[in-house]
Amino acid sequence: MSPPNAPARPEPATPPAPAAGPLSAPRTVGVFAAATVVLLAVAAAHLAQGTSSVGALDLLRLIVGTDDEAARVLVASRVPRLLAGLAIGVALGFAGAALQSIARNPLASPDTLAVNAGAHLSIVAAAAFGLSLPALPAGGLAFCSGLAAAGLVMALSAGGQSGATRLILAGSATALALSSVTTLLLLLFEQATIGLFAWGNGSLVQSDLQALAQLAPAIGVALGTLMLLGHRLDILALGDDTATVLGLDVRRTRLIVTVLAVLLSAAAVTLTGPVGFVGLCAPVIVRLLASVVPGVHRHRTLLPLSGIAGAVIVLGSDVLLRAVMGGQAGVDVPTGVVTTLLGAAILIWLARRHRDAGPTRRPPGGHAAVRTSTFHRVVVVCCALVIVAAVVLGMLAGDTWVLLGDIVNWLQGRTGPAYTFVLDQRWPRAAAAVLAGAALAVAGTTVQAVCRNPLAEPGILGITAGAGLGAVSLLTFVPLAGVWAVSGVAGVGAMLAFVLVYGVARRGGLSSDRLVLNGFGAWQGGMAVITFLIVAFDPWNTGKALTWLSGSTYGRTAMQMLPVAFALLVLTPAVVAARRELDLLALDDDTPRVLGVRLERTRLVALGAAALLTSTAVSAVGVIGFVGLVAPHAARALVGGRHSRVLPVAALLGAALVSIADTVGRTVIAPAQVPAGLVTAMIGTPYFVWLLWRSRAVVTNSR
Template sequence: MTLTAEPAVTGSEPPQLDEPRKSPWTLALTVVLLLGLVVVLAAIDVVQGTAAVGVSDLWRWVTGSADAQASAVIVDSRLPRVAAAVVVGMALGAAGCVLQSISRNMLASPDTLAVNAGAYLALTVGATVGLPGLILGDLVLAFVGGLAAAALVFVLAGTEYGTVRLVLAGTVVAMVLMSIATTLIILNPMESRGIQAWESGVLSQNAFDSVRLMTPVVVACLAVLVVYAHRLDVLVLGDDAARSLGIPVRQTQLVVLVVAIALSAAAVTLTGPIGFVGLAAPALVRLAAPVVPGLHRHRALIFVAGLAGIAIILGADVLIRAVLGSQSAVEVPTGVVTSLLGALVLVWFAYRLRASRLDDASNALDVRGVGSKHPWLIVTVLAVLLFVLCVVAVLVGDRMFLLGDLINWATGNSGPIVTNVMGARVPRVVAALLAGVALAVAGTAIQAVTRNPLADPTIIGVAGGASVGAVIVVTLVPLASFWALAGASGIGALVAAAIVFGLAARGGFATDRLVLIGVGVSFAAKAIVSLLIVTTDPWNASKALTWLGGSTYGRSYEHLVPMMLAIVVLVPAVVIGYRYLDLLSIDEDTPRVLGVRPGRARFVLLTCAVLLTATAVAAIGLVAFVGLVAPHAARSLVGRRHLRVIPVAALLGAILLVLADMLGRTVAAPTQLPAGLLAALVGAPYFFYLLHRSRRTTVG
């Protein structure tokens, strides 16, 4: 089943190759206007900064009469930054343009296909294991990483490049690769100091050396794309039409894909992964194609998309400095602003897409379950397993204890060392257990209500909204109570849920649209959180980062009270509504036939799920995939009846997160890895399995 855009929105109708050129000056004027915008933004960028260099100094430098100090600032600092923006903007704009063309997918880009994440992980591996640091060596590393990531994405997507499956696979692969990179950075803080600054993409350059090395690579890649421009024009018509005109389709797609990855690798090597320029720039240019004759031709489209990429990066850099001031803007990565813009573009396109379901949702949720005849035996076994795992988790860590030590502590007869360690470790285990229950039950309710087998509080943006609310309080009001933190987290989750579910309601919660809007909101939330962190006091930033990684570090019982209350009140409410979950998970008509009002039932159950997610995020931070894996695994064990699914999913979610937290405290002790990172590494393969299982064999 293909994912298509409304022609009035995207201008993506196949072009007619014999279309006469109505007015060649329209395209020329468009190019001139873009070039003028780039020049103006570049001039503004040059005169912004911590050093006092104004427009008059820039003019004197242009005319050769500037003093030595101003010339040194312009040549050694400002112009290399602008040159990096030009090279990276052209590379990402062109790469995104051709990726969209070969996949015939308006949402394809180096970000959504995990190319940037793969390149970043490869550079992180190179930095942490001590591979040569020469920039050409870095380019090779980035290219190999980007190529491997893209290959994995295309394998997971199968042959449905034009569907949302490609973007879903790429987004989750990128999440996993960034989790691995973050883990490596935590384990190797000294070796990764340089690479860590690149995570969100920074334009700062010490001189022109790196730009000089990357420019020939970008120019050579653009030359190849120009040679293949005519083939790309024909490919837009479809594979069969292209073959009938003598175009070697697979060879063309492979060459263009490799060139696009090389462009992305060069950009990441130079500035780090500047987010979503490769999505926003070509997408915005394609919107102008219906009113600019000739712009649909790839010889023009590639170049104009590159210019748009340059304008977006320079505009983001200028905006940061204008809003925050030159001194504060030094710490803000340019990629934060471009990621926010790209997320908004993704949400807008997802809203306007003619979406469909990846699979028949009721069939995807309707499984018999291997233990459906004895469900409470499954519950008993899982409860015993959870108890044993909790005991083990309390005993192991950077300091190991015996069962007798735990018994002595429980009876108040332990020594000071055991008492202190247990006093810090037990609340962490309880936090992981409660958060696992909350996220699993929330995921179960969201999947049933939306009839969406791929829904997860993190993937669909609810957890991201909760993190924004929590980090706002942490960074701006560091002495606020934990109740204020939980309240802000709840408000953020509710706002995100209103956006996602409100926009996705158009078309009846179609899987494609819901997930894409949720992914866009998640990226926007991450960009906002990053912006909050880098613009506040570094001590507050460190505190906020504990939420972003999904860590139980430093949790005490008082931090868990809001989540305990939410579980006590909301989980029983979801259990009481199990009949509504059963009916809503079938279709939209069955509940009405039986006298159920779907809108009201959906609102109540989604509100319970959102509040459970918010309290979990406030307690331990952003944890992905628990709300996805646990409900699916529960249905595979006990079938689709939610009276059975909810307790099994809750136990499985608790087991998964307690296990992830225990591994995070032990595998690299005394260094502690956030539980959220390990949960992502465990949950992502299961997501890929679900994505593979939901493949469709027909294309509509």
């Protein structure tokens, strides 16, 4: 999959510390003082909020007298919540700044490196299997999982220095795989893991100070050690070669800093669950002060300021949440939802300043072999036979196995009530899987061609989250909404997400990498809003919501398939008719213009078709990931890069993949079921990791 020419070297993502100018002591002291004042003000407002009637005046009276009720509320609830917010804010701020420095990438953070996802999985797994661990052993388990996840992502993204887009893609794939396993555990062990869905998005609810007391020494040691390593990080920012010449052991420094950052992130996850994007936002906000405070990039200034900024973000988000929705919202709605929305906005803002670079921007079919037309026809026939076999297997398998003769009798109306009921319920599921898989595959092929990014898919562009947000919103507020209404609202959500992502990415000229980064931000923001809707308005139905968000054909009806079938019948021929334009778009921007292709209009129409195909698939079967990535890649490997051949083969492969995943999911642990989206994620993630690993040599050679 190596391109013909080595990609351009990516630009440095984080400026070297010494180049930021001399340190100004008065301004540095001033900014620390201002940050501390802001933190104290936010902390005071945080203490004054809660579910009880104890307010700011009651707390002030504690200074001059005694108020037993106010003292009890303060000690039992508000102080533990405040201290937990301070601890995780500081920990994540330090961790994010350290990870961005060693990766020299402003998008490195505990979230984008999948540290939080790995730590979260270990905590949920312990609860699912009945292990009740104290905070310190649980933190150790989370640390090991988070470190393994971070190591994988850093390896796949060439240490994080190969460009922001590659880091995001590697981190999101790893996080999605880990989150899929986490979701599966939440579904299979619903009673043992009750309450962990909301906690999994970062909740500051604390019953006492016991967990914080156990984790505080580890957090303190990690913070102190990072401060001692500040000068080494300054030298490392000059570049590996320069740092080596100056006597710094680069590899050891990176390893130590990574371990410390993961330790801080794991402690935060153990204490409150994964609070999203604090480690991304805090260092970015501090670095924006460089024009006002020269030398702010020096790590002995950057690290503590990032810690303070992280604490302000966490506590400020909690204050904002309870101010808008009331004190009970602080218990019901995870604080991480608010921080994730903030992080998504900052990520989109950062993407506007990003320039395309790195090996992910290349023609998706550049590595595909040239095949003959006869070979293409053979592949199409074989794929069609695979689909027929997959559909037949889907009709046969499940919690009740039937025979081929039973299906023949059912088609003739001669089966008994039991088999009739089973097959009447089973055929819409099989048909929905085939149609949704084909729609997602066609959408993925189109997205990869337009973006010239072989690692893009509708989910990473935010289209899936937009469709999911629209459908979940309607199902939450109008539970009896019809099939066409759900499909229509999902389509509107997908199109709005597409307009946001595309509109921001095209400012100053459409950029492939900016499109992916904006889409990732929209995806994270959309999933945060979906979580908010579930926990705020339908908290007792998280199992149903998780099943839908994981992609399932359970309970599908013939009516629910009609929107997908209609979209395929109308939009697939339109995409096939534009196959020549897609071939040209996959090359570069100049060739289509020279040959008379109206570039912007073609991109807009193609991506709009992909968004509509994705939205109908999501409204029918929920969120199923990786189909739009795996099917086009496999199709190009089989029949070459021409879209006249890739599109039909990708559609057939996508249909087969989702059909097989659905059959496996409802058979392996019958009568319980694994949603099809979790199965495709477990299949697609290793393939995606393999793609990243294959292209890793290109990244290394280009540095």
